[in-house]
Amino acid sequence: MNPYGKDKILFIRIDGIYCEHCVETITLALRSLDGVETATIRQNVAEISGEKLPSPDVIVDTIRKSGYETDENRISASRAKVARTVRWYEFLLIAAVIVAAAAGVRLIFGYNIFNAIPVVDSSLSYGMLFVTGLLTSIHCVSMCGAIGIFASSESNTVRSFMRPILYNAGRVISYTVIGGIVGLIGSAFSLNMTLRGVVIIIAAVFMLLMALSMMGLFSFHLPRVFTVRTNGKKLGAFVIGLLNGLMPCGPLQAMQIYALSTGSVWRGALSMALFALGTVPLMLISGAAINLSKGKLKIVIGKIAAVLMVILSVSMLNRGLLSLGIDVTNVFPSKYDGYIAATVEDGVQTVEFDLDFDSYADVVVQKGIPVKITVHANEEKITGCNNEIVSRDFGFDVPLTAGDNVIEFTPAEEGDFVYTCWMNMITNHIKVIDDPDYFK
Secondary structure, rough: OOOOOOEEEEEOEEOOOOOOHHHHHHHHHHHHOOOOOOOEEEEEEEEEEEOOOOOOHHHHHHHHHHHOOOOOEEOOOOHOOOOOOHHHHHHHHHHHHHHHHHHHHHHHHHHHHHOOOOOOOOOHHHHHHHHHHHHHHHHHHHHHHHHHHHHHHHHHHOOOOOHHHHHHHHHHHHHHHHHHHHHHHHHHHHOOOOHHOOOOHHHHHHHHHHHHHHHOOOOOOHHHHOOOOOOOOOOOOHHHHHHOOOOOOOOOOHHHHHHHHOOHHHHHHHHHHHHHHHHHHHHHHHHHHHHHHOOHHHHHHHHHHHHHHHHHHHHHHHHHHOOOOOHHHHOOOOOOOOOOOOOOEEOOOEEEEEOOOOOOEEEEOOOOOOOEEEEEOHHHOOOOOOOOOEOOOOOOEEEEEOEEEEEEEOOOOOEEEEEEEOOOOOOOEEEEOOOHHHHO
């Protein structure tokens, strides 16, 4: 007898669903129950129907035995009551903890360790390329770890490492192939700032869709064209790994430039392969962590990954917009507070500042007068992120080396203009005004 009275359709919210494999596992388990005629899953909510549906404890027990989490309070005849897997207060709490942790790391270490990317140049040996991958994997986990969890989730703990291995194998193959192509005809892959921004925005939207899917707010799966089958099983994790090589990642772009400098398909492929292999250990562990965890711990990790992916997708979207010259974070700019004012002498405006790990300087200059900005760079503070300053509006792209680096341009229009590192992760402003008296 149906314990829910006349209801012939029930909805069950299930935590721990991150991929199509999860959906298939739970669907098969529910369909095996006596009284269940149909079972489908959409947005982390299972819908079952039948004339004599099983009791709540049977449904809960079946789902938990499959490696996922639910309880009787998450079973209802109304889908609206059970739809979301991450509540708004959980989102705010997790986001606050992540922001606090990032601020604490910055306070302790003095800079953002996720931006402390090693400098990649032609002097690196093949062995150091692998070491660079190891060091950079911290950045990879922070930026792509949530994608790895999305791709690697597996309910069968016996095969806990299989999907993470497939995901990382896809990454290594993708990096290697791209390295070979770039080494052979790399100049064809040089993207202008506009095209780079479009690619980053597309990747950000892709990440946001995955995050919403993990939170149960949106149903997202790989398009069929990207789905590979072998012996009836889908290799979604492998395909996502392959696509990972196309992500607009700073360290990856630096390595592509290195591969370009080799001028050889074989050396380009080898350099990217060694770098990719260096990133594998930490990425593999992060991907397997959710599979090795059980019960509520697995759910917590999944929720943290979903919230982190939302934050990172918004950050990536901002990077893409910055490439297009749009700074949405500067909606209410301060007048001149915190800006370094230029000194006008002999018809030239001069500005000087010291390079920092995580920022340049905000400056204010006079319209129509040539500007000369000198960046004093200590070799110890140059990283693979801050070692190139770019401005779309003023048309400069200046690599930084130890010592004094000079940037010259003439501002023709008033306004607040953004300039960034080449990865668009460090953002500062040049305010152009028409007020000669301000500089006296």
